[in-house]
Amino acid sequence: MTRLTALGSGWLAIAALLSVGTAHAQEADADLIKRGAYLATAGDCTACHTKAGGKFMAGNFKLDTPIGAIKTPNLTPDDETGIGKWSYETFEKAFRHGIGDEGEYLYPAFPFGWYTKVSDEDTKAIFAYLKSLPPVKEKREENEIPFLFNVRTALITWRTAFFTAERFKPDPNASAEVNRGGYLVEGLGHCGMCHNERKLVGNSSLAGRFGGGVIDGWYAPNITPDGHQGIGAWSDEEVVAYLKTGTAPGNRPGVAAGPMRQTIEESLSKMTDADLRAMVAYLRTIPAKQTYKEKDLQAFNQPGAPGADTYLTYCSSCHRPDGKGVEGAIPALAGNTSIQSRGPETIINVIVGGLAAQSGYAPMPAIGQEMTDEQIKNVTDYIRNSWGNKAPVVSETGVVASARQKIKTMMAGNAPCSTIDDDKLKASVEQATGGDALKGLKPNDFVPVLSRVAPQVKAAAPEAGDDAVVNGLLSAFCKANRSDRDAEPLPWSATIGSFGNVAYSQVKNPEKRVDAAPGQPPASGASSPKP
Numbered sequence: 001m002t003r004l005t006a007l008g009s010g011w012l013a014i015a016a017l018l019s020v021g022t023a024h025a026q027e028a029d030a031d032l033i034k035r036g037a038y039l040a041t042a043g044d045c046t047a048c049h050t051k052a053g054g055k056f057m058a059g060n061f062k063l064d065t066p067i068g069a070i071k072t073p074n075l076t077p078d079d080e081t082g083i084g085k086w087s088y089e090t091f092e093k094a095f096r097h098g099i100g101d102e103g104e105y106l107y108p109a110f111p112f113g114w115y116t117k118v119s120d121e122d123t124k125a126i127f128a129y130l131k132s133l134p135p136v137k138e139k140r141e142e143n144e145i146p147f148l149f150n151v152r153t154a155l156i157t158w159r160t161a162f163f164t165a166e167r168f169k170p171d172p173n174a175s176a177e178v179n180r181g182g183y184l185v186e187g188l189g190h191c192g193m194c195h196n197e198r199k200l201v202g203n204s205s206l207a208g209r210f211g212g213g214v215i216d217g218w219y220a221p222n223i224t225p226d227g228h229q230g231i232g233a234w235s236d237e238e239v240v241a242y243l244k245t246g247t248a249p250g251n252r253p254g255v256a257a258g259p260m261r262q263t264i265e266e267s268l269s270k271m272t273d274a275d276l277r278a279m280v281a282y283l284r285t286i287p288a289k290q291t292y293k294e295k296d297l298q299a300f301n302q303p304g305a306p307g308a309d310t311y312l313t314y315c316s317s318c319h320r321p322d323g324k325g326v327e328g329a330i331p332a333l334a335g336n337t338s339i340q341s342r343g344p345e346t347i348i349n350v351i352v353g354g355l356a357a358q359s360g361y362a363p364m365p366a367i368g369q370e371m372t373d374e375q376i377k378n379v380t381d382y383i384r385n386s387w388g389n390k391a392p393v394v395s396e397t398g399v400v401a402s403a404r405q406k407i408k409t410m411m412a413g414n415a416p417c418s419t420i421d422d423d424k425l426k427a428s429v430e431q432a433t434g435g436d437a438l439k440g441l442k443p444n445d446f447v448p449v450l451s452r453v454a455p456q457v458k459a460a461a462p463e464a465g466d467d468a469v470v471n472g473l474l475s476a477f478c479k480a481n482r483s484d485r486d487a488e489p490l491p492w493s494a495t496i497g498s499f500g501n502v503a504y505s506q507v508k509n510p511e512k513r514v515d516a517a518p519g520q521p522p523a524s525g526a527s528s529p530k531p
Contacts (some may be wrong), residue, residue: 001157002293010028019275027395029128032124032125032128032129032470033125033129033132034127034129034130035094035132036124036126036127036128036129036132036270037129038270038374039118039122039125039126039129039188039395040126040130041266041267041270041271042123042189042267042271042275043115043126043186043188043189043190043264043267044190044266044267044274044502045057046266047061047259047263047267047269048075049061049074050065051072053134053419054074054138055138056076056133056134056136057074057075057076057130057136058074058076058082058136059071059072059074059075059138059140060072060138060140060141061110061117062215063216064217065107065109067107067146067147067428068110068141068143068144069146069342070107070144070145071140071143071144074136074139074140075133076130076133076134076135077130077131077133077135078135078136078137078138079135080137080139080155080401081136081137081138081139081140082135082138083130083131083134086176088124088127091130092123092127094106094112094124095115095118095123095127096111096112096115096116096118096123096165097116098159098163102431104152104397105152105153105156105159106155107152107155108155108158108162108163111190111325112163112191113162113163114186114187114188114189114193115187115190116164116165116166116167117166117167117168117187118168118184118187119168122188122502126270130474131505137268138260148327154295159296159361168182168183168186169183175200177278177280177281177327178278178282179282180275180278181277181278181279181281181282181283182282182285183276184275184279184282185282185283189211189279191223191279192209192210192449193287193340194213194215194220194259194260195210195211195212195213195222195223196208196209196210196211196213197212198213198290200444208226208289209286209289209404210222210223210224210230210239210283210286210289211224211228211289211291212291212341212342212343214343214345215259216258216259217349217402217403217406217407218257218258218260218263218344218347219341219342219345219351220259220260221337221338221341222289222290222291222341222342223283224286224287224289225283225284225286226289226290227288228286228290228294228337228340229291229340229341229355229389230337231280232288233335233495234252234335236277236281236284237249238279239280239283240276240277240280242256243269243276243280244264244265244268244269244271244273244360245264245269246260246261246265247331247357247358247359247360247361248357252331252337254331254337254339255331255355255359255361256358257349257350257355258346258349261358267329273418277393287445288299290390291341291342291455294390296392297385297390297392297393301497305378305381305382305385306378306381306382307377307378307379307380307381307382307383307420308382308384309377309384310371310375310379312378312383314367314371315367315379316361316437318330319331319332319333320327321385321388322334323387323389324387328361329360329361329362330361331361332364333386333387333389334386334387334389335385335388335389336385338392339383339384339389340389340391340510342382342391342392344381344384344391344394344399344528345399345403347380347383347384348368348394348399348400348403349403349406349407350375350379351366351367351368351376351379352368352376352400352404352407352412353366353368353403353407353408353409354366354367354409354411354412354493354497355411356418356470356471356474357470357471357474357504358467358468359465359467360466361473361502362470362501362504362505363411363470363471363497363500364411364497365493365497365498365500365501366411366412366497367413367493367497368412368492369412369492369493369494370491370494371491373400373404376400377400377500378392378424379397380394380396381393384429386508394445409468410474410475410478410496411474411496412493412495413482413491413492413493413496413498414476415480417475417479417482418474418475418478419475420471420472420475420476422461422464422468422472424460424461424464425457425461425469426470426472427471428456428457428460428464428472429457429472429475429476430476431456431460432453432457433476433480434435436450437453438476438477438480438481438483439480440481441499442470442480443490443498445498446498446499446502447502448507450499450502450503451506451510453473453506454469454473454503454506454510455506455507457469457472457473458507458510464509466507469507470500470507471498471501472502473503474496474499474500477496477499481496516517
């Protein structure tokens with residue numbers, strides 16, 4: 001071998017080693033990004049940093065807080081409007097210490113009081129993931145916070161009282177599973193952000209830990225092991241199933257709604273079963289807490305109770321006179337833990353705004369649109385204190401009026417029609433409806449049209465699932481008919497509610513013909529709907 005050949009062979013060997021090293025580095029980076037994606041999901045970053053109809057993680061989601069509306073920042077790596085020029089040190093200071101890139105204090109609406117417990121390794125993985133996202137140029141909109149709350153230097157008082165920068169400390173006497181659950185619940189999961197009684201106190205012993213409380217107009221329930229108000233009577237499997245799907249198997253009624261529904265869809269449902277079980281194991285170690293004493297509940301005379309007639313008129317055809325619902329189709333109200341929380345906000349919001357189809361359950365009409373505020377208050381008290389249920393009666397003046405003002409949904413008729421995100425499902429709905437098959441459709445024609453259309457859509461997009469098919473048909477019906485504000489012969493909320501229930505029936509049981517949609521409220525002078 002000549003000297004030149006030897007030198008060439010040496011360079012080839014070095015090049016090969018460098019190539020292998022680069023491949024290993026790229027593989028390590030890919031693993032880090034993948035891990036960061038999972039951790040960002042566990043932290044539910046999408047919920048607050050992606051606005052409805054906006055680009056992924058580009059911010060400008062509106063957070064309603066007690067001090068005003070906060071617009072969230074862009075987390076994509078855009079150099080001008082995002083975190084493109086941020087170093088890891090800058091990110092870490094914001095993520096775990098609540099100090100922005102210009103040295104400003106961040107509002108505690110950003111859960112750095114919980115993220116401070118996240119490990120160095122996980123923080124680096126999250127940063128790597130965010131840096132890997134496609135950059136989106138979207139300037140952050142101005143917050144809607146009045147003076148003096150918009151003076152960030154004043155936040156030093158809150159920080160001094162309630163914030164301590166510290167990492168999660170495993171309990172040496174607890175199992176590895178419990179410690180993993182504690183790390184997720186107290187850190188990335190920031191469960192106390194919603195479920196603590198006093199939100200602005202932060203992650204501290206003063207916050208009424210996990211006892212439940214109001215968040216953005218919804219009531220986040222007690223998740224301590226209390227047997228009546230919390231999860232004490234639930235099995236581990238039931239709690240895990242609820243966290244993953246929004247419903248629980250067996251005799252645990254109810255479905256997730258509001259912010260919890262979004263958290264399940266965008267975060268908890270994408271976590272591993274092992275991590276969900278660990279979170280439940282940790283919550284079992286929290287001291288049980290009662291947010292109200294049963295002895296302090298007001299007497300509730302069920303036979304002549306206000307709200308009984310309203311329930312029988314508007315609710316009993318679906319949820320049944322005994323509150324047991326229809327298994328697998330209509331959730332039970334009797335024994336429903338979430339209904340018996342201290343606060344009535346969630347049930348009032350659902351009555352006012354309705355629900356889309358989810359977890360195999362039929363969509364719920366925004367039945368409250370046809371009720372007076374007094375009827376909603378009374379029926380809420382009736383539901384929360386019948387069939388063995390026990391909960392405080394509605395005492396806050398204006399809580400129903402506040403819900404009417406805040407809750408905006410397609411089902412209520414005060415929000416835009418929902419969109420169909422699945423392109424294949426969208427095409428299937430458009431093809432089956434022929435573009436105008438739903439236009440001007442009246443309740444008497446719901447069954448014959450949907451008995452033809454619903455099976456076609458389901459057959460053309462089987463992977464979408466029944467819930468998505470029902471909601472897709474609801475969206476199409478809304479877009480075809482929303483301009484008809486009179487919605488004869490029923491008001492809009494009753495019309496779309498009836499359509500949704502017939503659509504559900506035909507998707508679930510395509511051979512079945514029904515005379516009226518379950519849960520359809522009667523029009524003026526009409527008889528009660530058939531069950």
